[in-house]
Amino acid sequence: MKQFLDLEDISNIDSIIKSAISLKxxxxxxxxxxxxxxxxxxxxxxxxxxxxxTQKAAQNLGMDVMTMNLNSDGWGLEFEDGSVMNANxxxxxxxxxxxISQYVDIIALRAFPTxxxxxxxxxxxxxxxxxxxxxxxxxxxxxxxxxxxxALTDAITISEFKLKERPKVVLTWAPHPRALxxxxxxxxxxxxxMIDVDFVITHPEGYELNPEITGNTPIVHNQEEALKDxxxxxxxxxxxxxxxxxxxxxxxxxxxxxxxxxxxxxMHCLPVRRNVIVADxxxxxxxxxxxxxxxxxxxxxxxxxxxxxxxx
Ligand code: CP
Numbered sequence: 207m208k209q210f211l212d213l214e215d216i217s218n219i220d221s222i223i224k225s226a227i228s229l230k231x232x233x234x235x236x237x238x239x240x241x242x243x244x245x246x247x248x249x250x251x252x253x254x255x256x257x258x259x260t261q262k263a264a265q266n267l268g269m270d271v272m273t274m275n276l277n278s279d280g281w282g283l284e285f286e287d288g289s290v291m292n293a294n295x296x297x298x299x300x301x302x303x304x305x306i307s308q309y310v311d312i313i314a315l316r317a318f319p320t321x322x323x324x325x326x327x328x329x330x331x332x333x334x335x336x337x338x339x340x341x342x343x344x345x346x347x348x349x350x351x352x353x354x355x356x357a358l359t360d361a362i363t364i365s366e367f368k369l370k371e372r373p374k375v376v377l378t379w380a381p382h383p384r385a386l387x388x389x390x391x392x393x394x395x396x397x398x399x400m401i402d403v404d405f406v407i408t409h410p411e412g413y414e415l416n417p418e419i420t421g422n423t424p425i426v427h428n429q430e431e432a433l434k435d436x437x438x439x440x441x442x443x444x445x446x447x448x449x450x451x452x453x454x455x456x457x458x459x460x461x462x463x464x465x466x467x468x469x470x471x472x473m474h475c476l477p478v479r480r481n482v483i484v485a486d487x488x489x490x491x492x493x494x495x496x497x498x499x500x501x502x503x504x505x506x507x508x509x510x511x512x513x514x515x516x517x518x
Pocket of ligand 1: 252253254255256257348356475476477
């Protein structure tokens with residue numbers, strides 16, 4: 207694997223899921239692979255799971271880890287070509303990415319969307335600029351439109367917990383007081399089309415995701431109908447894609463409850479707002495996989511980093 211900007215960088219999904227599950231049972235089997243190599247974890251936004259699991263994954267491979275919160279600790283970065291930098295930005299991405307590339311062997315990056323400028327968000331300016339001006343591989347730790355490490359984690363978790371060859375997986379929108387990005391539902395929808403599952407999306411009218419991403423996936427606006435006979439229910443809030451970044455629905459009835467879940471397993475990427483997205487009774491039951499999911503973040507990241515170390 208040359209880089210990991212999005213799920214298209216995975217050449218064989220079954221193989222990388224198997225690799226992650228194997229690393230989970232023996233995390234230190236490639237301890238020498240990353241010896242004398244360094245990964246730089248660069249964050250423009252907050253994180254708990256991604257930061258710690260990617261660090262752990264790199265350490266399991268024998269790598270050194272440097273972490274920087276770019277917004278609070280770095281110089282204000284300029285991304286526009288030819289700009290006259292006489293305002294708030296102090297350093298151009300051309301120098302920053304080239305300099306960082308001399309200190310690390312892999313750059314991993316988190317940069318959320320504006321949710322106000324759809325065109326700019328879809329251009330993925332931050333991660334694409336790092337890719338353009340860095341001389342080392344770049345890993346996406348959640349960009350404006352994609353969270354591929356989370357989606358790989360989710361595929362691993364479904365593979366571990368499925369009780370039938372082709373389980374029914376439902377992605378359900380759920381309420382949230384703030385406007386949230388599309389990265390997690392986008393990548394989850396893409397991933398579910400890459401593995402053998404019966405995949406359905408349910409959301410209120412006005413919450414259609416990018417149709418180029420959902421493709422032929424059935425969209426059901428009646429949540430109860432969509433959840434019928436589900437094996438896995440994946441809850442996530444996202445803001446409107448068509449009315450970009452807007453909150454169109456606050457209907458608390460979309461919260462996932464035990465009654466709605468029936469016999470299905472519950473999944474969420476975390477962090478999750480209790481009794482808004484999902485009821486306590488679900489999160490506190492053995493039908494919830496959220497903790498096991500978060501554990502798999504380490505092995506998804508480790509499988510990706512192993513692939514990059516082997517191919518660069
Ligand atoms: N799921 C996830 O990416 O968690 P963090 O935002 O805490 O990294």
